[in-house]
Amino acid sequence: xxxxxxKEKTGSTPKVLIDEAKxxxxxxxxxxxxxxxxxxxxxxxxxxxxxxxxxxxxxFECEMTYFNSSTAKxxxxxxxxxxxxxALGKNVTVNWITSEDNDIIIECGEDFEEELSNLTxxxxxx
Amino acid sequence: xxxxxxxxxxxTKKNNVEIIYTGALxxxxxxGLGSTLRRQMEFEELSLSASQSVxxxxxxxxxxxxxxxxxxxxxxxxxxxxxxxFVLASKQKVYFAQSGNMMKTxxxxxxxxxxxxxxxxxxxxxxxxxxxxxxxKDENEGxxxxxxxxxxxxxxxxxxxxYEFTPCGEDLTFMTICVKxx
Numbered sequence: 001x002x003x004x005x006x007k008e009k010t011g012s013t014p015k016v017l018i019d020e021a022k023x024x025x026x027x028x029x030x031x032x033x034x035x036x037x038x039x040x041x042x043x044x045x046x047x048x049x050x051x052x053x054x055x056x057x058x059x060f061e062c063e064m065t066y067f068n069s070s071t072a073k074x075x076x077x078x079x080x081x082x083x084x085x086x087a088l089g090k091n092v093t094v095n096w097i098t099s100e101d102n103d104i105i106i107e108c109g110e111d112f113e114e115e116l117s118n119l120t121x122x123x124x125x126x
Numbered sequence: 127x128x129x130x131x132x133x134x135x136x137x138t139k140k141n142n143v144e145i146i147y148t149g150a151l152x153x154x155x156x157x158g159l160g161s162t163l164r165r166q167m168e169f170e171e172l173s174l175s176a177s178q179s180v181x182x183x184x185x186x187x188x189x190x191x192x193x194x195x196x197x198x199x200x201x202x203x204x205x206x207x208x209x210x211x212f213v214l215a216s217k218q219k220v221y222f223a224q225s226g227n228m229m230k231t232x233x234x235x236x237x238x239x240x241x242x243x244x245x246x247x248x249x250x251x252x253x254x255x256x257x258x259x260x261x262x263k264d265e266n267e268g269x270x271x272x273x274x275x276x277x278x279x280x281x282x283x284x285x286x287x288x289y290e291f292t293p294c295g296e297d298l299t300f301m302t303i304c305v306k307x308x
Contacts, residue, residue: 011157032160032185034153034192066178068185069274073260103175104182111257 002054003046013039014064018046020054026061032068040074047081055082056090063097064105076112079119086118097124141215148211150199156188163214172219179282179307180214180221186275187225187303188212195227196298221307231299234291240276241303245286252281283307 002021009015014029033039086092096109113121147159163184167177195208210227256277288304
């Protein structure tokens with residue numbers, strides 16, 4: 001069974017969609033819950049255990065409007081894992097989507113991009 | 127007790143206080159207060175980048191208090207509810223976010239040292255330090271954010287973080303942090 005996960009957004013957690021069959025994942029909205037590690041647990045577990053097997057041609061769209069520092073750490077760890085998988089010659093794409101006036105998200109996208117060397121990272125500014 | 131209200135009100139007015147919150151701090155409460163704060167900034171027609179900066183400092187200060195305040199409330203089914211005080215003041219679109227909470231005196235030097243170091247860095251230095259820290263594996267579970275929150279706060283302010291540590295008895299110290307934004 002291909003992994004499928006949908007989470008609706010709440011006041012401090014984002015909307016999440018992972019559709020392994022379609023090789024697609026999207027996180028959008030805001031993330032500043034005090035316990036983000038708990039919120040992202042099933043996503044991180046899936047990434048660590050199953051992502052590598054399905055990562056060729058995978059697209060991750062990250063369209064966050066705000067996230068706190070603990071979420072930033074978690075997101076970067078997720079991206080680094082994806083990057084490690086891409087290092088095996090697989091094609092992984094990350095679209096970092098934001099509006100042009102969201103300085104914090106743009107700056108963060110630029111910083112993250114510098115840490116990643118194998119996957120395709122697109123900073124998409126609308 | 128009740129007669130103090132006018133005094134409180136005048137004091138907040140004199141100090142340009144927009145929001146003052148004290149009492150129980152928990153994750154859901156941060157959300158609620160956060161949306162009030164956002165609405166208030168909408169009324170003032172702040173630009174997105176200015177309001178994001180204020181909001182970010184607010185969230186990190188609140189999370190810091192949740193983690194480090196030693197005053198915990200014992201509520202069944204709700205572990206980790208802390209106590210502290212948060213004040214947001216503003217004057218002509220310049221914001222001052224302040225937090226106050228009780229901490230262990232033994233940790234004062236560590237926190238002071240961290241803030242002093244951040245205050246010595248310029249924007250580029252902060253960005254570099256943030257990137258170093260975010261890549262570090264957590265040394266212990268007790269420091270969930272690995273001090274990233276304070277760096278984020280420093281990044282959003284153009285001025286040094288102001289702090290004050292007031293000893294309260296033998297083992298406890300009241301910590302005040304003040305951050306100017308805009």
